[in-house]
Every structure is written in C-alpha cells, then in structure tokens.
Amino acid sequence: FFDIGGTSFALAAVHTLIGARTGTETSLVSLLEFPTIAALARHLAGDPGTGLAGAEPPDRARAARLRDRRNRLQHLRSGGRTGE
Structure with a gap:
C-alpha cells in the first residue's frame, strides 16, 4: 500500500x-x-484460513512482514530508493 504512494x-x-x-x-x-x-x-467473511500460505507460523510470518515494512520505511526516510 505504502509502496505505491498510499498514506496513513x-x-x-x-x-x-x-x-x-x-x-x-x-x-x-x-x-x-x-x-x-x-x-x-x-x-x-470470517474464513479461519485467511493467513498467508507458507510453512512459517502466522505470528512469525507477521513479525517478518512488519520488520520488512519497517526497514523499507526507514530506508526511504533516509533518502534511499528501493527501485519500486
């Protein structure tokens, strides 16, 4: 969302x-x-299987996604570009 110009x-x-x-x-x-x-x-819709597919447990996968987003945001704020 934020990568394509979305704002809070x-x-x-x-x-x-x-x-x-x-x-x-x-x-x-x-x-x-x-x-x-x-x-x-x-x-x-309340589907219990809505997590992302993969072998990682949902909490670990979520933590990894949040870390990824935080790192990307910090990189952009420091003046870097991701090429996206």
Missing part, C-alpha cells in the same frame, strides 16, 4: 469505507496483514 490518511479512509460498506469491523492493521483483496475478503 488514505489507509484510514479505506478502512472506514470498508466498514461502512460491508458492515463488518476489522482492525486497521488487518488492511496491511492481508496483502490482496481476495485475502482481505476471506478475512472479513
């Missing part, structure tokens, strides 16, 4: 719209945890 304000707006249009409550973080529309839709 846009993320909050999308979060509000999703809640208003679907009538479901979800955390703001879940918009970042589920990287595709399909995964987010399954999550909102």
Whole structure:
C-alpha cells in the first residue's frame, strides 16, 4: 500500500469505507496483514484460513512482514530508493 504512494490518511479512509460498506469491523492493521483483496475478503467473511500460505507460523510470518515494512520505511526516510 505504502509502496505505491498510499498514506496513513488514505489507509484510514479505506478502512472506514470498508466498514461502512460491508458492515463488518476489522482492525486497521488487518488492511496491511492481508496483502490482496481476495485475502482481505476471506478475512472479513470470517474464513479461519485467511493467513498467508507458507510453512512459517502466522505470528512469525507477521513479525517478518512488519520488520520488512519497517526497514523499507526507514530506508526511504533516509533518502534511499528501493527501485519500486
């Protein structure tokens, strides 16, 4: 989301719209945890298998994704470019 120019304000707006249009409550973080529309839709529908596929346990995979995002943001803030 942030890699393609999204802002925290846009993320909050999308979060509000999703809640208003679907009538479901979800955390703001879940918009970042589920990287595709399909995964987010399954999550909102209550599908227990909505985690990312892979051998890593969900908590470890989530921690790795958050570390990755933090590192990317720090790199961008320091003036570096990721080429994306």
